[in-house]
Every structure is written in structure tokens, then in C-alpha cells.
Amino acid sequence: MQPFTSHTGRALPLDRADVDTDQIIPAEYLKRIERTGFGPFLFAEWRKDPTFVLNDPRFEGATILLAGPNFGSGSSREHAVWALEDHGFRVVVSERFADIFRNNCMKVGLLPVELPGEAVRALMDAVLDDPSTEITVDLGSMRVSAPTVGESFEIDPFTRWRLLEGLDDIGLTLHHEDAIARFEASRPPWLPTAAPSA
Amino acid sequence: MVRTLSEKVWERHVVRRADGEPDLLYVDLHLVHEVTSPQAFDGLRMNDRVVRRPDLTLATMDHNVPTAPGPADPVSVRQMEALVRNCEEFGVRLFPMGHRDQGIVHVIGPQLGLTHPGSVIVCGDSHTSTHGAFGALAFGIGTSEVEHVLATQTLRQTRPSTMAVEVEGELPPGVSAKDAILAIIARIGTGGGVGHVIEYRGSAIRSLSMEGRMTVCNMSIEAGARAGMIAPDDTTFAFLEGRPHAPSGHVWERAVEDWRSLATDDGATFDRTVTIDAATLRPHVSWGTNPGQTVTIDDSVPEPASDAAVRALEYMDLRPGTPIREIRPDTVFIGSCTNSRIGDLREAAAVVRGRTVSPSIRAMVVPGSMLVKFEAEREGLDVVFKQAGFEWRDAGCSMCLGMNPDQLRPGERSASTSNRNFEGRQGKGGRTHLVSPAVAAATAIAGHFTTPEDLPEDL
Numbered sequence: 001m002q003p004f005t006s007h008t009g010r011a012l013p014l015d016r017a018d019v020d021t022d023q024i025i026p027a028e029y030l031k032r033i034e035r036t037g038f039g040p041f042l043f044a045e046w047r048k049d050p051t052f053v054l055n056d057p058r059f060e061g062a063t064i065l066l067a068g069p070n071f072g073s074g075s076s077r078e079h080a081v082w083a084l085e086d087h088g089f090r091v092v093v094s095e096r097f098a099d100i101f102r103n104n105c106m107k108v109g110l111l112p113v114e115l116p117g118e119a120v121r122a123l124m125d126a127v128l129d130d131p132s133t134e135i136t137v138d139l140g141s142m143r144v145s146a147p148t149v150g151e152s153f154e155i156d157p158f159t160r161w162r163l164l165e166g167l168d169d170i171g172l173t174l175h176h177e178d179a180i181a182r183f184e185a186s187r188p189p190w191l192p193t194a195a196p197s198a
Numbered sequence: 199m200v201r202t203l204s205e206k207v208w209e210r211h212v213v214r215r216a217d218g219e220p221d222l223l224y225v226d227l228h229l230v231h232e233v234t235s236p237q238a239f240d241g242l243r244m245n246d247r248v249v250r251r252p253d254l255t256l257a258t259m260d261h262n263v264p265t266a267p268g269p270a271d272p273v274s275v276r277q278m279e280a281l282v283r284n285c286e287e288f289g290v291r292l293f294p295m296g297h298r299d300q301g302i303v304h305v306i307g308p309q310l311g312l313t314h315p316g317s318v319i320v321c322g323d324s325h326t327s328t329h330g331a332f333g334a335l336a337f338g339i340g341t342s343e344v345e346h347v348l349a350t351q352t353l354r355q356t357r358p359s360t361m362a363v364e365v366e367g368e369l370p371p372g373v374s375a376k377d378a379i380l381a382i383i384a385r386i387g388t389g390g391g392v393g394h395v396i397e398y399r400g401s402a403i404r405s406l407s408m409e410g411r412m413t414v415c416n417m418s419i420e421a422g423a424r425a426g427m428i429a430p431d432d433t434t435f436a437f438l439e440g441r442p443h444a445p446s447g448h449v450w451e452r453a454v455e456d457w458r459s460l461a462t463d464d465g466a467t468f469d470r471t472v473t474i475d476a477a478t479l480r481p482h483v484s485w486g487t488n489p490g491q492t493v494t495i496d497d498s499v500p501e502p503a504s505d506a507a508v509r510a511l512e513y514m515d516l517r518p519g520t521p522i523r524e525i526r527p528d529t530v531f532i533g534s535c536t537n538s539r540i541g542d543l544r545e546a547a548a549v550v551r552g553r554t555v556s557p558s559i560r561a562m563v564v565p566g567s568m569l570v571k572f573e574a575e576r577e578g579l580d581v582v583f584k585q586a587g588f589e590w591r592d593a594g595c596s597m598c599l600g601m602n603p604d605q606l607r608p609g610e611r612s613a614s615t616s617n618r619n620f621e622g623r624q625g626k627g628g629r630t631h632l633v634s635p636a637v638a639a640a641t642a643i644a645g646h647f648t649t650p651e652d653l654p655e656d657l
Contacts, residue, residue, distance in 0.1 A: 017506050018388055018488050022620040027601040031262065031273040033236035033280045035341075045622055070389035073422060073488075074620060075599075076324040077234065078340035099392055099424050100324060100338050107342035156356060157218035169342070170247070173350045176214050176222060180250075180352055183213045183224050190445035190453035191226055192312050194256035194291050197442040 001109045003166030006138040007090045009063030010131065013124040014053055019067060020074035021101060025083045027075075038079055039086030058131040066124050067094040069117065072101025081108045091137045093144065095120050106159050107169060113137060113144060119151040139164055200463035202360050203429050204395040207335040207460065211318045213352055220354040226317035226334075228347050229303045230257040230290065232281040233601070234322030238345035239284035250351045252289040256312065257281060260302045261601050263295050265564050265591035268603065288348070301567020301593040304328040304535040308412065309569055311441025315430035315457040320347055325535045325617065327418040331411035332438070333430035333460050335395070338419065358424045361394040362468040365402040367476035372651055374545070375410030376537060376615065376634035378402065378474075379417045380482035380492045386472055388490040391423030394470065397462060398428050402476035408437040409541035416536045417617050420489035429461040481649050483522050484619045484632040486510035491619075495522050495637065495649055513621055514629050515609075522647050525631070529612040530561040530642035531624070532635055533591075534598035537615035538566030540573050542635045547579040549639035549650040555587035556645030562589040562604070564596040588642070600625045613641040 029041040046052045053059060065084065071094040072080060081104045084092065089110060095117040097105070105112040115123075126148050127133045135146045139160060144151050155163075162169065173180075201209070214222040228251075235257070242248065249255060259281060262274040270278075278295065285292040293300040299310070304325055307313045315333035320326060322344040329336035339353065347353055363382055396418050398411075406414065411428050418426025428434075435454050438444045445453045480494035487510040493500060501518045502508040511518065516525070532538070532546050543565065555561045563583050565571035571593055574580055580590045597604040598616040606612055606628025615638050616623075619630035633641065640650045 016509075017504075020488065020618075020620045022599075022618070022623055026622055026626075027261075027599045028626075030233050030601060031271075031277050033240075033277055035237040035240070045626065070392070070422065073388055074324065074419075074618060076322055076338035076340055078237075078342060081340070096389055096392055098389070098422055100340060100419075103343065104340035107340060156220060158220060158354070168245075169354070170241075170245070170346050170349045173222065173346065173352060173354070177350075179214045179222070180224070180350060184351075187224075187226075188453070188456065190314075190449045190456075191317065192314060192443040192445075193253040194227070194312065194443075195253050196291070197310075 001166045001168065004109055004111050004139055004163045006136065006140065007063065008134055008136040009090065010059070010061060010133065011064040011066050011123065011127045011135050012053060012059040012062035013127050014065060014067045015124055017068035018070045018073055021072055021077050021080040022074055024072065024080035025077065030077060030079050035082060036086060038083035042083040042087045063088055064091045064093060064135050064137065065089050066120060066127065067092060069095040071097050073098040076100045078104040078108065081105050081110050085110045093120055093123065106163065109163060111137060111139065111163065113153045115144060115151050115153055119149060122149045200466040202462040202466045202468060203333060203397050203427055203460055204335060204360055207316050207318065208357065210316065220356045222352050223318055223355050225320050225347050225351050225353060226254060226314070227307070227312055227319045228255045229307055229319065229321035229326070230255060230344070231261060231303050231323065232259050232277045233261045234341050235284065235344055236277065236280045237341050238348055239288065241345040242288070242348060247349045249288040249290060249348045254351060255290045255348065257285050257290050257292040258300055258303050258306055259295050261595045261599065263594040264603050265594045265596045274602065298568050301569065302535045302538065302595055304416065305539060305566030305570065308332065309567060311438055311444035315434060316460050320353065324419045325416050327423070327426045328412050328416040328535055330415040330418065330425050330427040331408060332434055333427060333457065335425055335427065337425045359394045359469040361391060361396045362471040363396050363398050364400040364471065364473045365398065365476050366400040366473065367402055369402050369476045369479060372636065372649055373479045373481060374634040374636060375406050375413040377479055377482045379414045380484070380489065380632060381479050382474060383417060383421045383489050384492045385474065386421050388420060388488045389422040391418065391421035394423050396421070396423045396426045398426060403428060404431065407541055408433060409539045412539065413536055417489065420617060430457045481634060481637050483637065483647055485514065485516060487513055487619055487621050489617065489619060489632060492632070493522060495647060497522055524646060526558065526646045527611045527613040527631065527641060528560060529606060529610060530559055530638050531597040531612055531614040531616065532562070532638050533564030533566065533596050534616035535566065536617045537635050538564060538570065540570050542615065543570065543574050543579050546635040546639040547582045549636055550586045550588065550643065551582050553586055553643045553653070555642045558645050559642050561587060561642040562591060564591040565593050567593045597624050599623060613638050613647065
């Protein structure tokens with residue numbers, strides 16, 4: 001994973017609540033068995049509407065997505081994160097993310113930033129007013145700054161460290177293989193296995 | 199120390215706990231399907247890693263599979279072939295298309311007796327919450343987490359908050375588990391459960407069958423919850439006993455004794471509690487584009503209260519004030535991991551028996567697994583459905599999501615027993631109304647939304 005330290009870029013205001021992952025990437029595009037190439041299908045249906053914000057040339061090249069509350073609800077599809085990342089987004093800002101979506105973001109390195117609703121609103125207003133507005137998201141200091149907005153955000157220390165260093169999550173866990181093996185030895189005897197039953 | 203059900207299950211699975219780190223949890227059962235796994239297996243290959251516990255991993259095909267004879271889409275075939283190759287290479291047991299144990303991942307686990315109380319179960323699918331009906335902590339994960347579980351049999355997870363949803367009293371006749379969960383989601387909202395594990399409690403929940411409990415827990419994710427759980431009790435044990443992967447003999451006795459200790463202790467507190475009076479519930483029908491946008495069958499399409507609601511009504515082509523009973527779907531779909539078990543099919547068949555599907559409706563029943571299908575056929579339910587004019591299909595996710603040949607056409611409207619009414623969920627431009635199996639069946643007969651009680655007796 002590519003480390004995430006600080007990112008400065010322009011933002012795209014997606015002023016809708018409860019954007020579900022079926023909208024971010026519709027199911028018909030989930031049949032690919034690769035991890036790349038999902039960007040062209042980002043918001044595939046909504047994009048057919050020429051007035052949809054992703055089609056607005058003023059926001060072309062935006063790397064920060066500003067979204068309404070409960071972003072990424074519904075399906076667990078990580079393809080939604082891959083599509084956002086492949087399109088060029090590095091950060092998503094919302095008042096609240098769906099749990100699985102947020103976990104997926106943190107695995108992939110697309111930074112999910114939770115800010116109070118008023119701060120998200122202020123950022124949206126700022127970029128609607130001036131689409132060239134640049135926003136800086138700094139993971140080290142856990143701060144979002146724009147000319148008219150400055151706000152801190154929270155992230156658990158382990159995930160912050162892992163993202164800052166760009167570390168492989170699985171590799172980190174495998175350091176604790178002894179603890180895993182010890183746990184396995186203590187499991188109750190009635191737990192099933194998926195092997196064919198007698 | 200007094201603790202809740204979810205806290206007990208969580209504590210039993212902590213492999214490692216350290217300051218400033220999410221807990222490392224052990225996974226007892228990892229269910230795998232064709233859509234969210236290929237990139238995870240690729241990741242293992244790229245890093246020269248193996249599946250740590252193939253014996254705790256089980257794969258099936260469900261999302262992509264066609265449920266009727268006919269050509270499968272070549273891209274779907276490629277994804278299913280990838281699963282076959284990956285399972286062979288990594289030694290994972292697979293129920294492919296055509297296998298007698300194949301079916302929707304959340305139907306086959308409980309059916310085989312693999313879903314145990316007190317266990318941690320994960321799958322790259324958000325409806326993994328279904329297994330919480332047994333008192334398991336079960337939740338959906340993304341593909342990177344699938345890879346993590348394959349490689350380590352563990353997951354790093356931040357401790358969730360706890361929420362109690364107490365449904366007290368008796369469900370009125372004609373009100374099902376599906377109606378209860380739709381009412382619960384309407385109450386707490388599609389994001390209301392974010393960060394929480396919900397424990398469903400109260401006499402109305404206790405009185406539900408295991409299948410009803412699975413329907414309730416299945417849709418926990420539609421309220422945004424990490425998981426939904428119900429304490430195991432005699433209903434749970436009766437369902438499990440004798441299933442292929444359930445313990446037997448004296449081990450069974452020990453297991454049951456242990457499972458009984460999982461229930462939330464008296465005096466344990468939840469971070470949040472929501473109480474619902476079962477007696478006030480009615481059959482629910484969704485009118486919008488998320489599962490929180492529902493009303494009862496006796497209501498009318500509501501006046502929109504937000505921009506999102508305006509947008510939803512426009513997408514659904516509905517006008518405020520229209521009685522729900524006057525809305526006429528084109529398609530009725532009975533199936534999905536929410537409502538495709540034998541109990542659901544029996545309930546629908548009881549409504550359909552001796553009646554005929556309205557000529558304006560295309561109606562289909564898609565059993566959740568091939569074993570459900572065989573059982574239904576033993577009971578003659580297939581004949582009941584077919585004689586009424588329903589299509590009788592093979593097992594799969596089918597019209598719950600637009601990934602296989604079963605889809606709505608643009609502008610088509612469905613009455614569906616599935617779990618999501620998102621825009622385009624059942625096919626591009628399709629309009630979904632979520633309902634219970636009984637309402638779906640009655641609607642297929644009447645040609646408009648209705649309940650079994652309202653169907654004319656004289657056929």
C-alpha cells in the first residue's frame with residue numbers, strides 16, 4: 001500500500017445523503033476478477049445524467065470527495081473503494097461513513113475523514129463558491145484545512161500509523177502467529193469445520 | 199462483571215489486545231463466494247501466502263449463477279471459473295453450480311449446521327449479519343479483509359457499541375419477521391445502527407422461528423449496524439440438533455450448556471436501547487430507494503420530507519397521497535438471503551394455493567439453496583407455485599441484485615422479498631418495493647399491493 005501522509009487537492013461536492021455502494025459501483029461491474037480498472041464505472045448510472053456533479057468540468061481533476069452523511073452504505077463491495085481510488089480520489093470526507101465502507105477505505109489507503117456536518121457543509125460551500133479551492137488533509141496532525149475551514153478529525157492510532165507508513169496489514173498480523181496458534185489450541189472441541197461431515 | 203451477548207462473544211475471540219490497536223479477533227467460519235474473493239486469492243498468490251485454515255473456510259456460488267437453464271454470461275462464467283481454480287489451488291471446499299449443497303451463502307451455513315452460537319463468522323458480503331440469529335457475531339467484510347482472514351484466520355476490529363432493540367408483545371396476525379425488521383429500520387434509520395451491534399430482544403423476537411430470526415438479523419446492515427444478534431435458546435438448539443455439522447452425543451450437551459451462558463446478563467447495559475410495541479406493527483411496504491423509506495400497507499405514499507425523498511419519489515415514479523394498495527407491480531420476486539428459506543416458501547405457498555397469479559404480473563420463486571428447493575418439492579410447494587403461474591427456479595441470489603440474468607427492465611416495478619430497494623438494485627432503472635413473502639404472494643394474485651387477508655375467499 002502507498003503511504004498516506006498529507007494530501008492537498010481540489011474537491012468534488014456530492015451533496016447527497018445515504019449514497020450506497022450500489023450507486024458508487026453498480027453490480028454489473030463487479031464481475032471483473034482484477035483489482036484495477038474500476039474508475040470508468042464509478043457512479044456509472046448517475047453519470048449518465050449530464051448535470052451530475054462528476055460531469056461538471058469545474059470539478060474535473062478533484063482528488064477529494066465531499067459527501068453527505070452515511071456515505072457507502074449497503075453492500076460490502078470493496079470495488080466501490082477501488083473505483084473511487086482508480087478515478088483519482090485520495091480522500092473522502094463525510095459526516096458519517098458506513099462501517100464496512102470505512103474499513104475497506106482504510107485497507108486500500110483511500111483516507112476516510114469524518115467531520116462534523118457543519119464542517120462538511122462549509123467545505124462544500126467553499127468549493128461550490130470557488131471550485132479551485134484547495135483543501136489539505138494531513139494525517140500526521142489529523143487536520144483538514146481550507147481557506148475558510150480548519151477542523152480536526154479522529155482516526156485510531158494503529159490505523160493512522162499503518163497508513164502513514166503504508167504497511168501491509170497481513171504482514172503485521174503474521175508477526176503474531178504464535179498468539180494465533182495459542183488461541184487455536186484453546187478452541188472448544190464442538191466447533192465445526194467445513195470439511196465434509198461423516 | 200455483567201456483559202451483553204455481543205460482548206461475551208467478542209471477548210471469547212480476542213487473540214491479541216494492545217493499547218491503541220484494534221483487537222485481533224479469531225474467525226471461526228469464513229464463507230466465500232465468487233464475487234468478492236478473486237482479488238483476495240490473487241493477493242495470497244502475489245505474496246506467496248497460503249490459506250491458514252482451509253478447514254474453516256467454505257465457498258459457494260450464488261451472486262452470479264443463472265437460476266434457469268440458458269446461456270450464462272461469459273464474464274460471470276469467468277468469475278465462477280476463477281473461484282473453482284482458487285478453491286482447488288488453496289484447498290477450500292466449494293459447492294459449485296449444480297452441486298446439491300449449492301445455494302446462497304447465508305442459507306447454506308445455517309442449513310448445514312455450520313452456524314454455531316457464540317462463534318465469529320465473516321464473509322465478503324454485507325448480509326453475513328444473518329448468522330447472528332444463532333447468537334453468532336457475524337458481519338460482512340471487504341475483499342482486503344477476506345484476504346486477511348484467508349491468510350491469518352483473524353481480523354483486526356474496533357470494538358463496536360451496543361444497541362438493544364426490544365420488540366415486546368405479540369405480533370398481530372399477518373405481521374411477519376420481515377415487517378418487524380422493516381419497521382425497526384424505519385425507526386432507527388438506514389444509518390442509525392452505524393458502529394453498533396444490535397441485539398434483538400423481547401417476547402416478539404423470542405417467539406420467532408429461526409427463519410424469522412434470520413430475516414431480522416439479515417437486514418441489520420440496512421440499519422447500518424455492524425451486526426445483529428439474538429441470544430440462543432431452545433428454538434436455536436432445536437433447529438441445530440442433528441444437522442450435518444452440529445455436534446452430537448455428549449459434546450452436544452456440553453455445547454448447549456455453554457451456549458446457554460451466552461445470553462446478556464441481567465443488569466448489563468447497552469449504549470442505546472430502542473423499544474417497539476409489537477402489537478402496533480402492520481405489514482410494511484417500501485416506497486423509496488433505501489430500506490428506511492417504508493410505510494404500512496394501509497398507508498399512502500408520503501409527502502417527501504427531504505431532497506433525498508423527492509429524488510426517491512421521482513425515481514420510483516410515485517406521487518404522494520397514492521394509497522399503497524393502488525400501486526401495481528409488474529414483477530413479484532420471492533427469494534434472496536432475506537426470505538428464501540423453506541418457512542418463507544411455505545408461508546407464500548399457503549397464500550397462493552388454489553389461486554392464480556394476476557395476468558399483469560410476472561412472478562417467480564427462487565429457493566435459497568438447492569436443499570431448500572428439494573425440500574419444497576418433497577412438500578409439493580413447487581406444484582402449488584407453478585399451478586398458480588409462478589416460475590420455479592434453481593437456487594441463487596437471483597433478482598436480489600443485478601448480477602445475473604434475473605433482472606427488472608428499466609421502469610419495471612417489483613414487489614420483492616429481498617433486502618435492498620436501492621436505485622437499480624434489481625436491474626437498471628428497476629423500481630423495488632420491499633415486502634414480506636405473504637404480502638408478495640398476495641400481491642402476485644391481486645395485481646396490486648395487498649395482504650393475504652384481503653384476498654377474496656371465493657376463487
